[in-house]
Amino acid sequence: xxxxxxxxSDRSFLFVLGSSRSDGNTEILARAAAEQLPxxxxxxxxxxxxxxxxxxxxxxxETAGRPGGENEELLRQATLEATDIVIASPLYWYTxxxxxxxxxxxxxxxxxxxxxxFKQRMAGRTLWGVTAxxxxxxVVAGGLVxxxxxxxxxxxxxxxxxxTGTGSRPGRVRADEQAMIRAKxxxxxxxxxxxxxxxxxxxxxx
Numbered sequence: 001x002x003x004x005x006x007x008x009s010d011r012s013f014l015f016v017l018g019s020s021r022s023d024g025n026t027e028i029l030a031r032a033a034a035e036q037l038p039x040x041x042x043x044x045x046x047x048x049x050x051x052x053x054x055x056x057x058x059x060x061x062e063t064a065g066r067p068g069g070e071n072e073e074l075l076r077q078a079t080l081e082a083t084d085i086v087i088a089s090p091l092y093w094y095t096x097x098x099x100x101x102x103x104x105x106x107x108x109x110x111x112x113x114x115x116x117x118f119k120q121r122m123a124g125r126t127l128w129g130v131t132a133x134x135x136x137x138x139v140v141a142g143g144l145v146x147x148x149x150x151x152x153x154x155x156x157x158x159x160x161x162x163x164t165g166t167g168s169r170p171g172r173v174r175a176d177e178q179a180m181i182r183a184k185x186x187x188x189x190x191x192x193x194x195x196x197x198x199x200x201x202x203x204x205x206x
Contacts, residue, residue: 012042013187014082018089018100022047025132025167028174030088032183033130033163044078048099051075056105075103076110080118084126084160084187087148091133095143104151119155126191127152129162132173138164152194159194160187 015034019026034043051071079085089100096104110118129148131141145162152159163186167173174180 011083012081013037013044013084013086014078015043015045015086015088016100016103017045017047017049018087018097018103020049020090020097020099021170022049024090024170025165025173026088026090026130028167028171029132029163029165029179029183030086030130032180033186034086036184037187044082046075046078048103052099053102053106056102056109058108072106075106079107079110080121082125084128086128086130088130089144091131091135091141091144094140096147107151123156124158126158126160127194128160128187130164130186131162132165132167134166134168136166138166149194150196153196153199157194158191160189160191 013034015030017027017030037043051074053071053075087096087100087104089096092098095101107118110116127148129144131144133141141162141164148162149159151157163179163182165173165179165183166176
């Protein structure tokens, strides 16, 4: 496994690549956005294909450990060390890829380990998303956006939104001029505290 790391900032970005192929459109879009980060902001890039995890097993009511092994621990540490976590997953059946969903499933295990402070440590950090899709109308990515937004809300994280682009054939996202323009300022956007819809409603009524 290789981590690409720079030094010299209070912020640090973890890019989690969840595509079934390397150098895909989602990764191209994510790297275009990452290029705009200041040079002193650390970046770590993790390809879930190179750090495979077995299917998650919910062990909350069992004594046997989960079979995540070394890869699980590497991912857990990388997650906790980052102030900003970027989920870069293609849109597969209108949601996250299997690799990415499995990684998030392991968050459930980290939450429920005896004595875990995972939820407390994740609070206040920022979750971002990047996705490429075949459809030119990016509204179809609503399910993926909701998954990430609600996950951030549950952990009391901030949510920077999802950078979307169109691209099916390899490299096609580079032709999506609007996506490439948005990539230049994506990480400069606001990162409000994520909230569930019913929490937003209560704020409006107050």
